[in-house]
Amino acid sequence: MNVILxxxxxxxxxxxxxxxxxxxxxxxxxxxxxxxxxLHPFVGNDETKEMAIDNIIHMIRNYKRCSYCNMVVVAWLMDDEWVIKKLIDGINKLDCDAKNITLVSSEMQLRKQWMNDKNCPWRTEEWLDISIKSLDKFSKMKEAIDITNLSIKEIANLVIKKCQFDN
Incomplete structure (x- = not known):
């Protein structure tokens, strides 16, 4: 089974x-x-990240057992390299192939997307500032792709192209 992170x-x-x-x-x-x-209130520390990794791997294991499931896509903010490594190692132990893609954009693009998302309670100015400050760190990660000015379809096609699995 293929897994896109x-x-x-x-x-x-x-x-x-x-x-x-x-x-x-x-x-x-x-x-x-x-x-x-x-968790309420939100706690994003090493302990809760470890728990989330374990939960994600558990879910992938169950999807792998399902005859209807061919691929899994995981969307998650992974700002620590150890989180990505531990998640990929766990996925590989399930005999699945994992590819990690990091999405980045210009600050202006991120602001635009942020303002258009009316459903998420995290879309505050405070969290926007934190997200913008993190752009540089994410841009330096392996497999980062700049999605500035691309449509959803173009981004998805780019992700799929970069995730060409060997099998």
Whole structure:
């Protein structure tokens, strides 16, 4: 089974692209990593990240057992390299092939997308500032792709192209 990990700052469009890909390819499951650490109030430390990794791997294991599932797309903000490595190692132990793609954009593009997202309670000015400050860090990650001025379809096609799996 193939697994696509979509990474990037808050508001970049990970969920939008992940659900678009899942809708485009039959038998694709979508996992939002935030669901896997949905604590109230939110706590984003090493302990809760470890828990989320374990939850994501558990879900992928179950999807792998399902005869209807061919691929999994995981959308999650992974700002620590150790999180990506541990997640990929866990996925590989399931005998699945994982590809990590980090989505980045210009500050202006991120602001535009942020302002257009009216459904997410995290879309505050404070969190926007944090997300913008994280753009440089995400831009330096392996497999980062700039999605500035691209449509959802163009981004999804670019992700799929970069995720050419060997099997």
């Amino acid at each position: 979509l990474n990037g700052p808050m508001g970049i469009g990970k969920t939008t692209i992940g659900t678009y890909i899942a809708d485009k390819f039959n038998g694709t499951a979508f996992i939002d990593g935030d669901w896997c650490m949905d």
